[in-house]
Amino acid sequence: MILSPFEWTIAKRYLLPGRGEAFIALVAGISIGVVMLSVAMLVIVMSVMNGFRAELLDKIVGLNGHAIVQAYGGRMDDWENILNEVRKTPGVVEASPLIEQPLMTTFNGRVEGILARGNTMEDIRKFQDKLVSGSLDPIQPGAGKVAIGVRLAENIGARVGDTITIINPQGRPTPFGTVPRQVGYEVAAIFEVGVYDYDGAFVIMPMQDAQTLLLLGDTVGMIEVKVADPDKVGDILEPVQRAVQGRAVVADWKTINATLFEALQVERVAMAFALSFMVLVAAFNILSSLVMLVRAKTRDIAIMRTMGATRQSLMKIFVTTGFTVGAIGTVAGLIFGFVVLFFRQGIVEIIGKVTGQNLWDPQVRFLTTLPSKTDPIEVAMIVLLALVLSFLATLYPAWKAASTDPVQVLRYE
Template identity: 70%
Template structure:
């Protein structure tokens, strides 16, 4: 829709009403602000939801792999053969043996539930970029050194160099019953993954030390598998799954975290629908402001018609006015949304400081910081939705203006 210089001049004049039309200008300004806030809210919320899902996926999958192979009895005896087959499977980028067992840890009278993880040296070194204190190189088989999560270290009050006691209820049998196995381990490193549940529970040690602690011999608990594409992991491992029938099961990351990611997906759709209503309300504001403008300019419209202005020109003028309001609101809303996302963490801290409330409790939100990841396709969809709705809102007032009969309006002038 291209406006002629005459049409554009009239449109600009009507977008800046005179003194007696301040109320119309105020309604138009409210319409612009409403579109801006609606678009900004959609951009912020959808980006945070995408970031939340992406960060969870990166951290969970990055630590646990795309799938795990676990024996039905809990102990994988012939894991070396399975590991060799995995390494030859096309699409598999990494396969690592793993031991994982919930136990208890104590230090200075404090007792916490933990999750002991026995990893290979290569997998332990993958935590190097998450290291907060200590040295991962000290975690050698037989050294009785461990690395613990930062939140667990805070809960126990332990630091690098302290010795924590890990309690295994499956201890040795005596005439008086089973005596829990208690082994002291030196804290050689403290790491922070960024997922609260992991940082609050994980105790990492070499696989041989975990086998000794759990009295499992040479067996392991499971094998972690990472593939080139996490979404097609079950297809990649399909041939191996048939070979392991009756001995072990393969579980992918979608199944392990199904409830979490399904809840995020439902919440994401619900938030988009609810926040879209804000944009819809803003569009109704544009509609009402244009109707008021048409009524206020009825005499002017009639005069323009008598001077030769066509119905098409009047239609384009009022459509342009409403569309410009919607477009400006959309552009400013996008800018406001991106600014908020860029400074999101300082804004959260400021609100917490002003209200005295903890808005981002890691024990509830899983992640230690407010995440954000903008999807260009979603941003385009949000902008197009706001522009299309703004355009549709101009149709009725523009048609009303174009259908004005100058004879009826100017009859008594």
């Protein structure tokens, strides 16, 4: 929509009302504020929801892969053959054996449930960038050294260099019954994954040590798999599922965490739908401010009509005025939203201190910090929604202005 110099001059005049029109300016300012807050709220909420899903998926997949091949009974005897078959499957980028078993640990009289994980040395080295203290170098097969999560270390009071005792209730049979197997391991490193449940339970050790602790011999419990496209993990591993049928089962990240990720998706859609009504409310604010402007400028409109202004020109003037209000609010909302996202963690901490409430409890939220991931496509859709609704809100007031009859208005002038 191209405006002539006359139309643009009048539109600018109406965008900046004079001193006697302070109330109209106030209503227009409120409209800009409502659009800004609605757009900012949509950007913030959708970015946080996306960040929560992406961060959670990254943390979970970083430890468990995109899928696991779980043996029936927890023992995979021919795991070498299955591992080679998985690695040859198109779309699989990484596969490695894994032992994972819930056990108990004790230190200085404190007892905690743990999840003992036996990894290959290559997988253990991947925890290097997650270390809080200690070193992974001493952790070698047969060395009796392990790495534990930072929350577990805090719960039992263990530090690097301390020796914790891991208890395997299966143990070995004796003349006096089955005695639980208790093995001492020195804490060589403490790591932080960022998922509260994992940091409070995981004990990482070489796979050979896990086999010895759990009396597994040369078997493993499962094979973890990473694929090129996580969203197509089921299709990629379908040949593996057929090959191991009757011996093992393939479970992907969607199945293992189905309840969690489905809940996140439902909440994300519901929040987007609910918050979209804020943009609709902002559009009604623009409509009401334009209606007031048209009523206040009825005499001016009539004079412009008598001077040769066409109905189309008046439509353009008031559509431009209202749409500009919406556009300014949208841009301000984007800026405000990105600023809030940049300082999100500090804002959460400040609100928590003021209210005395822990707004981001890792035990409830899984993650230790508030995540954020902005999707450019979603931001574009939010901007488009705000601009379209702003444009539609201008049509009725602009049509009313263009329909003004100068004869009726100026009859008694």
